[in-house]
Amino acid sequence: MFIKRFNLKDSIRNLEISDIDFTKLNVLVGTSGAGKTTIMTALFSITRIADGESSPADSWSIEFIDNDNKEIIWSGRFSGEIDLDKEDNDIAELIEEKIIIDGIVVLEKKDGKTTLNNNPLPVLDKYKSNVYLLREDDELMSIYQAMQSIIIVQNDSRAHVSEASIPIMSKKLPKKVGAFFKKNKDSSINDYCSIYNDLDCRSKIFFAKQYDKEKFDEFLFVYTSIFSNVDCINIKKYNGVKKQNGIQMQHGFHLNLKLNDGTIVEQEDISSGMFKTMMLLSDLMFSSKFTVLLIDEVENSLGVNCLPDIIQEIKSSDFQCIISTHHPKIINDIPPKNWLIVSREKGNISASKSTEIINSTSHHDKFIQLINSCIFRGEDQ
Known part of the structure; x- marks a missing residue:
C-alpha cells in the first residue's frame, strides 16, 4: 500500500485536516x-473504519495505491446522530460511502441506497463500512487488505512499549505460519507478511527466529550494534497461557536478553528504550513491502545512541514511512524535501512543503532554518 493523499473532518470537535499529500x-x-499527532490519529481512525468501527460525525477521503497496484479513492461520511451499541460505545450511521478503483466508481452508498457495480445491495449493517462488510468480495478484498497493512506506533501502543506484557496468540497461528514455511521453504518472514497481516512486532521476532535465520541474524546484528553489551535475544514459548477466566486456550511467548557477561535480562526488566528499539526494528526489518509505518514522536523512549540506526532503517526502508518528531538531530538527518510542516489555524490543520528551506542556499543548520521559517512560525511565505 502507498498512501497518496487524505483528509478528514470531525464535526463534533470542529476539526478539519485539509488534503495532505x-x-x-x-x-x-x-x-x-x-x-x-492529530494527523496520525486521523489516519489510524480511517484504518479502524475499514475494520468495521463506527466514527460518529467524521467524514474522510483517502487516496492510495493498494497491494494489487490499483489506484483507490475511498471516502465516506458518518451521521452526527449518536446511538449506542451493546457495549455502550458511541456509534453512528454511515450515510455516505464511495469507492473508486482506477477511475471507475465501483461502490456508492447515498440516500439510503448502496450499489456495487451499479447493482443494488441490501442493507447489511448501517453502522459499518462496506470495505469491512464486503471484505471477502473479490473486487474489494485488496482494499481491505491494504488498510490492514498500516502499522501505527504511538506512545500507548501496547505491542511496542509494554515490555511487561506477554503477547497472546491463537493456537492456529503457529500452525498457520509453520505450514507456510514448510510449503515455501525459501520464503522469508517478509514474504509471509506480504500475504498475511496477522503478526505484530513481537510475533515477527518470534517467527523470524524460528523460520528465517538469515533475516533474524541481520536483525540481531543491527540490534547488537546499537546495544553492544547484548549477545543474543532469546524467546521462550508458553503453551496454554491462562486467560482471565481461567480457560487455557492460547499460546504466548516471552523475550529475554543475554548480555555478553552471561547475565539474563528478563523481558519485564528490559529498559523502555532497548525494548522499543527492538520492536521498531522488528517492524522496519520484517514487515512486507506493502506496509505503511506510522510512528508518532519517533524519539520518545529512545536514547541518543538508538536514534541514528533507527532513522537509517527508516530512510532505507522498502515501504512508506510517516513519522513525526521534534528532535533536531532527526530533522537535520532527513532532507527538507521529506518534511511536511504542520500548522493549525483554529480548527483547521494543514501540512505543506517548505520551499523556503528546500531552495535555501544557507549554510545554517536545517533545524535552525526550520524554526526560523515563515511557515513554521505561521506567517505567510
Whole structure:
C-alpha cells in the first residue's frame, strides 16, 4: 500500500485536516499543538473504519495505491446522530460511502441506497463500512487488505512499549505460519507478511527466529550494534497461557536478553528504550513491502545512541514511512524535501512543503532554518 493523499473532518470537535499529500518518506514537523499527532490519529481512525468501527460525525477521503497496484479513492461520511451499541460505545450511521478503483466508481452508498457495480445491495449493517462488510468480495478484498497493512506506533501502543506484557496468540497461528514455511521453504518472514497481516512486532521476532535465520541474524546484528553489551535475544514459548477466566486456550511467548557477561535480562526488566528499539526494528526489518509505518514522536523512549540506526532503517526502508518528531538531530538527518510542516489555524490543520528551506542556499543548520521559517512560525511565505 502507498498512501497518496487524505483528509478528514470531525464535526463534533470542529476539526478539519485539509488534503495532505504524501511521498515515500514523510516527516511531520511543527510546533507543539500544531496537529502532528492529530494527523496520525486521523489516519489510524480511517484504518479502524475499514475494520468495521463506527466514527460518529467524521467524514474522510483517502487516496492510495493498494497491494494489487490499483489506484483507490475511498471516502465516506458518518451521521452526527449518536446511538449506542451493546457495549455502550458511541456509534453512528454511515450515510455516505464511495469507492473508486482506477477511475471507475465501483461502490456508492447515498440516500439510503448502496450499489456495487451499479447493482443494488441490501442493507447489511448501517453502522459499518462496506470495505469491512464486503471484505471477502473479490473486487474489494485488496482494499481491505491494504488498510490492514498500516502499522501505527504511538506512545500507548501496547505491542511496542509494554515490555511487561506477554503477547497472546491463537493456537492456529503457529500452525498457520509453520505450514507456510514448510510449503515455501525459501520464503522469508517478509514474504509471509506480504500475504498475511496477522503478526505484530513481537510475533515477527518470534517467527523470524524460528523460520528465517538469515533475516533474524541481520536483525540481531543491527540490534547488537546499537546495544553492544547484548549477545543474543532469546524467546521462550508458553503453551496454554491462562486467560482471565481461567480457560487455557492460547499460546504466548516471552523475550529475554543475554548480555555478553552471561547475565539474563528478563523481558519485564528490559529498559523502555532497548525494548522499543527492538520492536521498531522488528517492524522496519520484517514487515512486507506493502506496509505503511506510522510512528508518532519517533524519539520518545529512545536514547541518543538508538536514534541514528533507527532513522537509517527508516530512510532505507522498502515501504512508506510517516513519522513525526521534534528532535533536531532527526530533522537535520532527513532532507527538507521529506518534511511536511504542520500548522493549525483554529480548527483547521494543514501540512505543506517548505520551499523556503528546500531552495535555501544557507549554510545554517536545517533545524535552525526550520524554526526560523515563515511557515513554521505561521506567517505567510
